[in-house]
Amino acid sequence: MLHFELVTPEKLVRSEDVYMVVVPGSEGDFGVLEGHAPLMSTIRDGALAIYRTEKGEPETIAIVGGFAEVSETGLTVLAESVT
Amino acid sequence: MASLKALKVRIGSVKSTQKITKAMKMVAAAKLRRAQEAAVAGRPYAERLEAVMASLASKVGVSEGSPKLLAGTGSDQVHLLIVATSERGLAGAFNSNIVRAARKKAQELEAAGKTVKFYIAGKKGRVLRRFFPTQIAHDHEMSQIKKLAFSDAREIADDVAARFEAGEFDIAHLFYARFQSALVQEATGRQIIPVALPAASATATASDAAVIYEPDEESILADLLPRNIAIQIFRALLENAASEQGSRMTAMDNATRNAGDMIKRLSIQYNRARQAAITTELVEIISGAEALK
Numbered sequence: 001m002l003h004f005e006l007v008t009p010e011k012l013v014r015s016e017d018v019y020m021v022v023v024p025g026s027e028g029d030f031g032v033l034e035g036h037a038p039l040m041s042t043i044r045d046g047a048l049a050i051y052r053t054e055k056g057e058p059e060t061i062a063i064v065g066g067f068a069e070v071s072e073t074g075l076t077v078l079a080e081s082v083t
Numbered sequence: 084m085a086s087l088k089a090l091k092v093r094i095g096s097v098k099s100t101q102k103i104t105k106a107m108k109m110v111a112a113a114k115l116r117r118a119q120e121a122a123v124a125g126r127p128y129a130e131r132l133e134a135v136m137a138s139l140a141s142k143v144g145v146s147e148g149s150p151k152l153l154a155g156t157g158s159d160q161v162h163l164l165i166v167a168t169s170e171r172g173l174a175g176a177f178n179s180n181i182v183r184a185a186r187k188k189a190q191e192l193e194a195a196g197k198t199v200k201f202y203i204a205g206k207k208g209r210v211l212r213r214f215f216p217t218q219i220a221h222d223h224e225m226s227q228i229k230k231l232a233f234s235d236a237r238e239i240a241d242d243v244a245a246r247f248e249a250g251e252f253d254i255a256h257l258f259y260a261r262f263q264s265a266l267v268q269e270a271t272g273r274q275i276i277p278v279a280l281p282a283a284s285a286t287a288t289a290s291d292a293a294v295i296y297e298p299d300e301e302s303i304l305a306d307l308l309p310r311n312i313a314i315q316i317f318r319a320l321l322e323n324a325a326s327e328q329g330s331r332m333t334a335m336d337n338a339t340r341n342a343g344d345m346i347k348r349l350s351i352q353y354n355r356a357r358q359a360a361i362t363t364e365l366v367e368i369i370s371g372a373e374a375l376k
Contacts, residue, residue, distance in 0.1 A: 007131060009233040009317050011124040027297050040135065041297035042306045067307065069135060076131055080233060080310070 002034045003074030004050065006061065006082065013061075013082050014050075021075055022049040022058070023068050032068075032075045039070040048077065087360065090353040094346060101342035107173065108335035115265060115328035121231070122262065122321045129318055136278075136311055139304045152244070152308040155277035156253045161198045163220060163252035164189060164272070165243065167259040167319055168205035169327040170226050175334030177260060177327055178207035180270040185258045186214060188272050200252060204239055204320075220251065231324055236317030243316075244309050247276055259319040260326035266333055268326035275315050278308060 001017035022031045024046035032039075043066035049058035065080030143149070166185045168178045185208075189199045200220040201211050212219055221242065228235055243255060255276035260268040273279075296303060 005127075007128045009125050009128045009236075009314055010121070012127050025297055038294040039297065040139075040294055040303055042303055065310065067132075067135070067303075067310075069131070078128055078131060078135075080237070 002032060002036075005074065005076045006048070006063075007076065007078050008080065008082055013079075018050050018052050019054055019056075020051040021077075022051075023075075023077065024048070025068065032070055036070045036075070038072070039068070041068050042066075043068055043077070043079075087353065087356055090349060090356060094349045094353065097342050097345050097349065101339055101346065104335045104338040104342060108332055108339060111328045111332040111335060115325060115332055118321070118325035118328050119262075122318075122325050125318060125321055129314055132307065132311060132314055136304075136307060139300055139307070143300045143304055150305050150308055152247070152276060152312070153278050153304070156250070158253045159197070161200065161252040161254075162192050163200050163202055163243070163246070163255040163276075165202040165204060165239075165255060165257045165275075165316075166208040166211060167257065167316075167323050168203075168208040169323065170206045170228075171327075172207060173334065174327050174331035175337075177268065177330035178205075178210075180268075181258055181260055182208060182210055184270040184272055185211065188256065188258070189215065202243065202255075205323075220246070231317075231320055233313070233317050236320055237313045240309065240313035240316050243276070244312060257316065257319055259323045260330070262322045262325040262329065265329040268330055275312055278311060 002020065004014060004016060004018045004021050005012065006014040020031050020033050022029055023041070024044050026042040026044045030041070043063065045062075045064045045066075047060040047062050049060050051058045062083045063077065063079035063081070064083075067078045069076045069078070140153070164185050166181060168181050172178065185201070189201075192199050199215070200218050201208075201215060202221050202223065203209060203211060203219060204223040205225055209222065223239055223242070225235070246252065247255065254274060256272050257275045258270065258272040261271045262268055
């Protein structure tokens with residue numbers, strides 16, 4: 001499982017283990033699975049798609065002003081606001 | 084000696100003052116807890132952003148082509164002091180401490196021949212107008228804010244960044260009260276433009292040897308720099324809010340205690356006056372009875 005964290009300046013919105021997250025990167029969408037190579041990317045305003053399981057329907061969270069970081073500990077998305 | 088009636092009225096008025104200060108203390112305590120929670124909730128974001136900025140900056144380095152927010156304008160002539168205070172008074176020395184710290188810095192800078200401008204955020208910072216009537220660059224209206232949101236900090240940051248781009252100043256300092264505990268708040272000032280980057284720790288640089296950057300280090304840094312300023316202002320405002328409530332709580336606690344002492348003193352005085360009156364009355368009756376014998 002991929003450890004996923006969504007953080008805004010006001011609070012820690014999500015911190016959970018999921019199957020995959022599709023991030024709207026500024027250079028195009030990318031999916032992050034467990035064991036992804038370390039990455040830093042800016043994000044355009046759009047929706048994050050969170051897949052809890054391989055087959056399940058994704059949950060989407062709209063974010064504004066974001067930045068994503070993938071490290072060995074998982075995926076961290078920093079967003080200015082979440083709706 | 085004051086009359087019995089006057090003393091009674093006085094005791095009554097001190098008592099009602101005590102009720103108010105006690106209520107204000109309770110309210111401040113409740114608000115303090117909420118403000119502290121908000122400050123703690125904002126910590127993860129700031130920590131991660133700082134770590135990312137540090138590792139990026141160590142990669143990119145400061146050079147001629149660096150963004151101005153990082154490298155500065157190459158001059159240090161004009162300083163902007165952003166003074167964050169509260170909207171309300173009765174918080175002990177909270178606001179005057181912040182204003183004093185800002186004034187001290189301004190005097191130092193002026194003694195060194197620099198130009199100083201002020202950016203006021205919060206109503207209680209407006210006393211600076213009296214000391215520096217011609218140097219107020221902007222007075223940011225904050226009275227409508229009920230619960231501090233990141234967008235409020237963003238507004239200030241955007242405004243400050245626009246002024247920086249327009250060349251209105253070279254260096255910006257931010258003044259606010261650092262929250263240490265409910266009892267201790269320390270008025271501090273620190274430089275926010277150009278950004279003083281934290282030194283990257285050795286572990287951070289070692290582990291991101293093979294990090295993929297999208298689009299590239301420079302653009303990410305350019306994207307994060309303004310955000311970093313907003314987050315620093317946001318954190319300062321959050322700490323300020325917690326400090327304000329802490330300071331008010333302490334001030335109101337003292338006021339309540341002082342009112343208690345005063346009531347005690349006035350009651351003793353009242354009782355003495357009452358006993359004196361009774362004694363006088365008794366003496367009168369007795370001497371009247373003696374005279375009839």
